[in-house]
Amino acid sequence: MGRTYLVEEAIGQYLSDLTTKLKPYVTGLLIGQCSPQRDYVIRAVRTPPKEEQKEDNVSPAKLASLDEEWITTHASQVSRMLPGGLSVLGVFIIATPELSKDSQNALRRLIFSVEKSLTKRRLWKPSEEEVSDRAALQICSATKKVVCRTYDVQDPKSSAKPADWKYQSALSASWLALGCTVNVNIHIPLLATSPNHDLEKNTKNGLNRWSKQIEDSVFLINGQVKDEDTELLEGQKKSKGSIQSSTQFSDVKVLTQLSQGSSRRSTATVQVCSGSINLKGAVKCRAYVHNNKPKVKEAIQALKRDIINTLSDRCEILFEDLIINEGPQKKNFKRQYHVLPQRLFVPVAGSSVMLSDYKFGDEAAGEIQERFVEMLDQAVQAEDIHVAEEMSTDFCSYFRQMKMRFPSHRKTNDGTAASLWTSWLQKYVVISLQK
Incomplete structure (x- = not known):
């Protein structure tokens, strides 16, 4: 069959x-x-x-x-x-x-x-x-x-x-959503044997290692650890004919392991490095599952993949943007900061599901609307674009004035920019290259 x-x-x-x-x-x-x-x-x-x-x-x-x-x-x-x-x-x-x-x-x-x-x-x-x-x-x-x-x-x-x-009809009108915020702090060494700094390759290798940590993480759904083979909505009260609205969205906490544990031996490797890549910030993640008695493992798997995909996709988009603006051959790197694009969500008519996209700080709503029409054949109203990782208007303006989107260095006399930068790093995803 x-x-x-x-x-x-x-x-x-x-x-x-x-x-x-x-x-x-x-x-x-x-x-x-x-x-x-x-x-x-x-x-x-x-x-x-x-x-x-x-x-x-x-x-x-x-x-x-x-x-x-x-x-x-x-x-x-x-x-x-x-x-x-x-x-x-x-x-x-x-x-x-x-x-x-x-x-x-x-x-x-x-x-x-x-x-x-x-x-x-x-x-x-x-x-x-x-x-x-x-x-x-x-x-x-x-x-x-x-x-x-x-x-x-x-x-x-x-x-x-x-x-x-x-x-x-109304197939996805009441699908279940899960959401979480994941704090990212990934350090990726650049070996001295890679003089040209293949950033995309090194970043992907680093993300590969990080993705295994996400796979091994513990997921708390609404504050609870649930058995993977149980139904996601098990134990939750139902109203006549439908699930109560409060149960439609589940808040998830992701707990990553700090070490491998005493039962596993590990060895340290010393490597000569010429620099490093650092990914730091917070990402908003979301997953959807059907409402036909979904299992906990289905929901967790969907959210795990969104966490991994959203960071990987943003890095890809950034590298594509750098190639367009700066060319594929770029050498003699100094300390640099590159802001990964922010995530946004757009609703689907007649559905509880929202589609996703990414925008750089200087992209207008019109560009996002054009992309949805071209890629997904969907007209989007500007007011329906929900930016999940909001950046303050004041900082965007200050950021452009200081030319800090792709700077080779930054200097301040009064420490204001450094202070803003430090607080901003804690909220938004940034990739930095150090030598």
């Missing part, structure tokens, strides 16, 4: 509307949540058209000309905008009857290509019991016939298996 996909009802209309947009086919991503019993699809997002396609609304005539790199890049960008618990569950294609024979082969290629791209970026490993099936949704633009199949992405030779595609 194949997997069952419960799908937000509004997605049916969205996919139907897409049949009139780009011809002869449209591709896109399916976003939602996996669970052992079934999968939940809460968003479908079309692949943004390239510049030449925007002008005439025409895709390449043959599916063999599909731009896999463009589609996988879109998937990587979208994955950054998903909070814990949400992921890319598969891909869809809406094609004319003439292309129906080639559609399934194209979907198979895309599923494995997208999964490979997303796996490269992850700093966590999937668990043994994790669902590895991904959806391949095929829709005929003429007959509107829907065919859903799955492929096991852990098996390169996997063949298609049939799956049920069922629409349901």
Whole structure:
């Protein structure tokens, strides 16, 4: 028996509307949540058209000309905008009857290509019991016939298996949210044998070690340690037909281990270093889980991955920004401070789930709105953008005046800037490079 996909009802209309947009086919991503019993699809997002396609609304005539790199890049960008618990569950294609024979082969290629791209970026490993099936949704633009199949992405030779595609209203209207603030203080040495300072590689290695600490941490849900195999809402009172509103959001505390314990031996390694990278600050994390008797381990796993992903994604965004502004070859580093982008959340209509994104201090709301339209095909009102890690307006202004966004050094006569900087470091995520 194949997997069952419960799908937000509004997605049916969205996919139907897409049949009139780009011809002869449209591709896109399916976003939602996996669970052992079934999968939940809460968003479908079309692949943004390239510049030449925007002008005439025409895709390449043959599916063999599909731009896999463009589609996988879109998937990587979208994955950054998903909070814990949400992921890319598969891909869809809406094609004319003439292309129906080639559609399934194209979907198979895309599923494995997208999964490979997303796996490269992850700093966590999937668990043994994790669902590895991904959806391949095929829709005929003429007959509107829907065919859903799955492929096991852990098996390169996997063949298609049939799956049920069922629409349901208000699917994610009462999903459960978990949130926490994690204080980060990561020190990453730069070995003297790496004279050119491969910052991105060294930072990722450091984050890899840190992610293992997060995996081994203890999570207190509303002040309690709960058995992983119990239901998340076990013991909580229910009102008639629904869970009380106070139980919809769970506050989580993350307790990291200070040492490995006396039972494990450890050895110290002395290495010659030419500098170091320091990540310091506080990050806001959030995860969502379905409301069909979710287990504690599902909720904790979703939040763990959000903690790891949000810091890793911000570092990636910063390095991309540095390459654009300063070029890929940068040597002779002195002490520098780089502010990682702040996290923000945007609501999804008809859902309790919020999507995520990141902004630098000088980005305007209009730029964020454009990004949501391009990446997630969602119009966002400026007043609906909720910045989770607020930065004071006064400090932003002072920060720009002092040119402290990417400074090589900082000097003050009265100590005011140093005082502001010290207090600011304790609130916001900063990456610093020292030599």
